[in-house]
Every structure is written in C-alpha cells, then in structure tokens.
Amino acid sequence: MTRTNIFILIICFVQIGYNGFAQKEEQPNIIFILADDMSYRDLGCYGQQRYQTPNIDAMAASGIRFTQAYAAAPECAPSRCSLLTGKHTGHSSVRTNSSARGQDNLLDEDITIAEVLKGVGYNTAFTGKWGVGLPGTEGVPYKQGFDYAFGFYDQTRAHTYIPYYLRENDKKVEYPKNMGFEMARRYDYKDNKAQNTYDGNGKLYIEELKDPTGFTYSENEIQKAAFSFLNKNLPEKTGKPFFLYYATQLPHGPVITDDLGEMKNYPEVNQLSREWGAMVIKLDNFVGELISYLKETGEFDKTIIFFASDNGYSMCGYTERGNGPDWPDDPWLKNKGPFTGGKFSVLEGGCRVPFFVSSPEKFNPAVISEPVWLPDFFPTACELAGVNSEKLELDGVSLLPALEGDLDEFEGHDFLYFSKGREQAVRMGPWKAYRKNPNSKTELYLVEEDTYTERNLAILYPEKVKEAEEIMKREHEPHEWYWNPWETADEYNTKKQKATETGNSLPAFRPNGMEKLPWEK
Numbered sequence: 001m002t003r004t005n006i007f008i009l010i011i012c013f014v015q016i017g018y019n020g021f022a023q024k025e026e027q028p029n030i031i032f033i034l035a036d037d038m039s040y041r042d043l044g045c046y047g048q049q050r051y052q053t054p055n056i057d058a059m060a061a062s063g064i065r066f067t068q069a070y071a072a073a074p075e076c077a078p079s080r081c082s083l084l085t086g087k088h089t090g091h092s093s094v095r096t097n098s099s100a101r102g103q104d105n106l107l108d109e110d111i112t113i114a115e116v117l118k119g120v121g122y123n124t125a126f127t128g129k130w131g132v133g134l135p136g137t138e139g140v141p142y143k144q145g146f147d148y149a150f151g152f153y154d155q156t157r158a159h160t161y162i163p164y165y166l167r168e169n170d171k172k173v174e175y176p177k178n179m180g181f182e183m184a185r186r187y188d189y190k191d192n193k194a195q196n197t198y199d200g201n202g203k204l205y206i207e208e209l210k211d212p213t214g215f216t217y218s219e220n221e222i223q224k225a226a227f228s229f230l231n232k233n234l235p236e237k238t239g240k241p242f243f244l245y246y247a248t249q250l251p252h253g254p255v256i257t258d259d260l261g262e263m264k265n266y267p268e269v270n271q272l273s274r275e276w277g278a279m280v281i282k283l284d285n286f287v288g289e290l291i292s293y294l295k296e297t298g299e300f301d302k303t304i305i306f307f308a309s310d311n312g313y314s315m316c317g318y319t320e321r322g323n324g325p326d327w328p329d330d331p332w333l334k335n336k337g338p339f340t341g342g343k344f345s346v347l348e349g350g351c352r353v354p355f356f357v358s359s360p361e362k363f364n365p366a367v368i369s370e371p372v373w374l375p376d377f378f379p380t381a382c383e384l385a386g387v388n389s390e391k392l393e394l395d396g397v398s399l400l401p402a403l404e405g406d407l408d409e410f411e412g413h414d415f416l417y418f419s420k421g422r423e424q425a426v427r428m429g430p431w432k433a434y435r436k437n438p439n440s441k442t443e444l445y446l447v448e449e450d451t452y453t454e455r456n457l458a459i460l461y462p463e464k465v466k467e468a469e470e471i472m473k474r475e476h477e478p479h480e481w482y483w484n485p486w487e488t489a490d491e492y493n494t495k496k497q498k499a500t501e502t503g504n505s506l507p508a509f510r511p512n513g514m515e516k517l518p519w520e521k
Contacts, residue, residue: 027121027241027385028359029303031290032377034083034245035283036076036129036158036252038309038354040337042280046354050333051262051277055288059305063358064366064403068448070373070427071311072395074343074350074420076155077103077131079310079374080247084112084132084144086378086394089419090475093139094132096420099481100495102506103155105139106132111392113378114145117243120385123147125229127222128247131155134509135167142169146245150225152218154509156517158249159183161218161256162206164512168225175216182208183512186254195271196256202264204257217258219249223286227293234297241302243381248286251279252314273332276315301361304384308355308374314343338451346418346425347434348453363403369448370407371427372399373416415468417475421483421492424476426468431461433468438486442469 041047045060072082073089073096081087081094084106089095093107106112114124125148126141133139134154141149150168152158162181165174186194197205205212226246233242255275262281263274287307294300313327313336327342327349329335341347355372357363357380375396382389383398395417401409416427422437432447442465444458458465478484481499483492499505510517 028362029235029241029243029299030117030122030306030381030384031244031246031303032083032306032308033287034080034128034247035307035309035354036247036249037311037314037343038251038280038283039313039315039335040339040352040354041335042251042309042333043354045356046337048280048333048335051281053280053284055284055291056307059287059291059307059358060356062360062365063305063356064363064368065356066372067367067369068371069308069353069355070351070371070416070418071309071353072351072373072375072416073418074311074341074345076129076252076310080130081106081132082395083310083374083377084114084245085110086113086375086389086392086396088375088395088417088475090417091477095479095482097155099479100483100492101481101499101504102508103134104481104506105134105137106144108138108143110144112144113381114141114243114245116145116378116382116387116389117385118145118147120387121240122243122385123229123233123238123240124243124245125149125226125233126245126247127151127226127229128245129155129158129249129252130247131158134506135170137506140170148229151222151247152249157509157511159252159254160186160511161249161258162215162512163218166218166221173221177209177211177214178216178512180209181206181215181512184514186256187517189272194254196275198260198264202260204259215258219282220258222246222248223289226290230293230297234299235302236298241385247310248283250283251276255279257282269332273330276330276335277333304357304359304362306355306357306377309353310374311343312339312341312348312350312352313337340453344420346420346423348432348447348451350420351418351425357399357403359403364405366405368402368407370402370410370412371416371429372402372413415471417471419476419485422485422487424472424485426471428464428468428471431464431468433465433472435469435472444468 043056044053045057071079073079075097077094077097078089081092093110118124124146126146128151130153153167160183162178165172188194199205206215257275257278260278263278315330339349341349376399379389379394379396379398383400397411418425424435426433430448432445433442435442443456444465445453
C-alpha cells in the first residue's frame with residue numbers, strides 16, 4: 001500500500017470516527033520552535049548565566065520543562081526527519097546528514113505530522129531550515145504536508161545568514177544586495193580570518209559588499225514569513241487551527257549576527273562567543289514578539305508551543321573546531337552542560353537538548369525528569385488534534401498525560417535508540433549503553449547520576465549490556481545507501497562508488513556558490 005493510500009485511509013477514519021479516530025471539536029493551534037545546534041545551557045532556564053533569555057525562560061517556567069530530553073540524532077537532518085515522522089534512525093528515511101548518495105530526503109511514503117494535521121483541518125506552514133528534501137525531490141516541504149514553506153531547503157546552504165536567495169514553496173526569492181558575501185572566509189577561524197566586523201553600535205558591517213549595511217539577514221526574512229502566515233491564517237479568518245513549524249537557523253555557525261545587542265558590552269571576550277550569545281538572544285526576542293502577537297490576536301490561550309533544539313552541543317566558535325566527542329566547552333559561555341561528547345556523536349553531549357511545552361491555559365507548570373525525545377512530538381500532536389496514531393507504528397509516545405500532570409498514565413519509553421554511522425547507543429530507564437562500533441565493547445553508564453559517563457559499569461551488569469546489544473541489533477534495519485553500523489569504511493565507500501556509477505548521486509548544493517565545504521577534501 002502506498003503512502004497516499006495509507007494516508008487517505010487514516011483521514012477517512014478521522015472523518016467518520018472509526019475505531020477511535022475521532023476529531024476533537026476544539027483543536028488547539030500548535031507551534032513547534034526548533035533551534036539549530038542550541039546547547040543545553042544556552043538558555044537561562046537551563047543554567048545560562050552570561051546573558052538572559054527572559055521570554056523563553058518565562059515560557060518554560062509557565063510550561064512543562066523536561067530535564068532529560070533527547071534529540072533522536074546528534075546532527076541536523078536525521079533529527080528533523082525523526083521529529084517530523086516520529087521514527088528513530090534505525091528505520092527512518094534520513095539517518096545521517098548525508099548518505100552514500102549525498103544529502104538525502106524524505107520519501108513519498110513517509111507520513112509527516114504536517115500531513116496528518118492538514119488532513120484533520122489544520123493550516124500548516126514551515127519557515128526556516130528544512131534539511132530533509134532538496135529542490136526537485138519528493139522531500140520538499142510543500143510535498144510533505146505544508147501549505148506554505150519559506151526558507152532554506154538545503155542544510156548546507158543554511159549555514160549562511162547572508163543568502164543569495166531563499167525559497168518560497170517552489171520559487172526562489174533572490175537578495176541581489178547580498179551578492180559578493182564571502183561565505184568561505186567565515187569558515188576559516190585560524191588567525192581570525194573568519195571574524196566579522198561590527199560598528200560602535202554593534203551593527204554588522206560587511207566590508208566586501210557594495211552596500212556594507214544594506215544586506216538582508218536571513219533570520220529576519222524567516223521571522224517575517226512566519227508572521228505573514230499567521231496573519232493570513234488566524235482561526236477567526238479561516239475557521240481552522242494552524243500548525244507552524246518554525247525551524248530557526250539560530251544559533252548554528254559559522255556565527256554572524258546583524259546586531260550584537262548587549263554582547264557588544266564585553267569587548268574583552270572572544271567575539272565568536274559573544275556572537276553566539278547574541279544569536280540566542282535574537283531568538284529570545286522573536287519568541288517575545290510571537291507571544292505578544294498571540295496575546296494581541298486572542299490566540300495565546302488556544303495555542304500550544306513546543307520548544308527544543310535539533311541536537312546537542314556544537315559551539316562553532318573555536319580556532320580549533322571540535323568534532324564528535326571532542327567538542328570543548330566554551331570557556332566564557334559554559335553552555336555545553338554536564339555531558340561528554342557533542343554534535344555528531346551519540347554520547348550524551350550530542351543528543352541531550354533543552355525541551356519544553358507551554359500552554360498556561362491548558363497545562364500547569366512542572367519539571368519532569370522522565371526521559372523523552374523529539375519523536376514524541378508526532379503522537380502528542382496527533383492526540384491534541386484528536387487523531388489516534390497507534391496504527392502508524394511510531395517510535396514516539398504521546399506526552400499528553402505528562403503535560404496534563406498525570407504521570408501515572410504516561411507510558412514512557414522502554415528504550416530510546418540512537419545511531420550515527422557505526423556508532424550506537426541505547427537509553428533504558430536510568431541506563432545508557434554506548435558502543436563506538438560493533439568491534440568495540442559496549443559501555444554501560446548509570447547516566448541519571450553519572451551524566452559525564454565517567455564510570456563504565458558494564459562488567460557489573462552484563463544482563464543490561466546484553467539487553468542493550470539486542471536492541472541495537474533488532475532496531476537497526478539495513479539501508480542501501482546509509483552507513484549501517486556493521487559495515488566497514490571500505491564497504492561504505494563502495495556504496496558511494498555504486499551511487500555514482502548507477503546515477504543515484506544527488507546534486508550537491510553549496511552556500512553562496514562555494515565549490516567545496518571546509519570539511520570536504
């Protein structure tokens with residue numbers, strides 16, 4: 001059965017109320033704000049002390065904040081795929097940032113949460129960084145359930161905040177005043193070559209442009225697009241609720257901001273750290289504007305807002321940039337959190353993220369330590385919209401009982417499965433099992449109390465190790481193009497060669513016309 005037929009069947013069940021697929025009379029508006037590379041302690045509510053994020057903190061304080069929340073993957077594309085489909089990387093369509101084919105995409109048979117919500121009456125929009133479907137593929141947002149889409153479809157092009165163009169549905173929106181921006185230099189942190197220039201007021205000044213102050217900053221355009229969608233799709237105008245997936249670029253590097261704001265007051269501090277802080281503050285300001293807008297339009301009490309980051313720590317502001325488990329903490333921001341590892345690794349630092357849900361009218365404030373992850377959004381949104389998602393065989397569970405304060409009714413997870421190439425990990429209750437590759441011994445940590453994973457207890461709890469290894473074996477389905485954990489580097493390179501020889505390689509897109517990215521040989 002095709003994805004289309006399955007989806008039609010589900011929607012028919014919703015419409016006729018068959019077998020529990022009943023639509024609620026009052027469906028809430030749903031907004032998901034997904035930050036990009038935001039670290040665990042980038043927000044005041046999670047312990048940031050160098051600057052304040054009052055709007056996000058207030059939203060978290062009035063909502064349900066999760067202290068042990070995970071992204072489903074330690075990098076952008078697979079995390080977004082899992083969020084949208086409710087599937088973990090053992091059998092999702094997008095498992096790493098690139099496969100042997102290149103930057104891969106969602107498939108036609110994938111069912112996204114946008115498709116489900118659209119099918120039960122929601123107006124749907126995506127703005128920001130997509131990363132799971134290049135132009136010309138079936139994975140573009142307007143073919144995956146979104147009525148409106150605006151931003152970067154290509155994840156590598158989304159590394160720039162001074163774009164030559166963005167995309168609105170199937171069209172390009174060009175920014176000719178940005179032409180000439182030297183993106184390659186922003187990757188080169190050695191000898192301060194990447195350093196941006198700001199005037200005495202903290203405003204960005206791009207020397208290589210004909211008009212150094214006349215540029216367009218992408219995040220401002222993305223914010224405008226989000227408000228434009230909301231203006232046109234307020235329920236009082238359309239009679240329908242809305243779903244907005246706001247996938248901001250902030251604060252992903254290479255760092256650059258149109259305004260340093262209060263961060264200009266610390267000239268003695270590494271500029272890269274100050275820019276990162278300014279970018280987080282910019283997102284906080286947007287959240288403040290969004291909350292004010294919802295209150296002014298009377299939609300605040302009818303809206304449920306989810307907030308999270310797409311993966312763990314990735315401070316892109318170092319002369320010697322880290323990778324995988326080797327990310328050093330920022331000496332000034334101290335924003336990594338009490339974890340080992342970082343982006344590109346399934347260690348705690350790569351997958352632990354800030355995550356909370358806010359709707360003061362519907363949910364009482366709470367702090368919950370139960371392990372949860374971003375795939376839980378799919379079944380939660382379904383239940384909020386009145387859709388029974390059990391037939392979809394998701395890896396997430398509905399958070400609604402926990403949000404409503406009934407932890408006894410919250411089923412939780414028997415396990416959470418993570419993978420990145422040959423690397424695998426499993427979270428089981430208070431335990432975290434980790435294996436660098438199938439030839440390595442599986443490590444076991446009581447991660448609830450040993451967040452730095454310093455004490456390997458595998459020898460003391462062999463049955464737990466065996467349980468984790470069985471999950472690793474069972475949950476990872478073979479994939480033709482992605483690097484399966486049991487494959488060697490030579491076997492994966494053979495896949496790349498096969499993709500080239502059979503015409504299956506995908507086109508490579510580069511920020512502002514760059515021929516190569518810094519990490520490409």
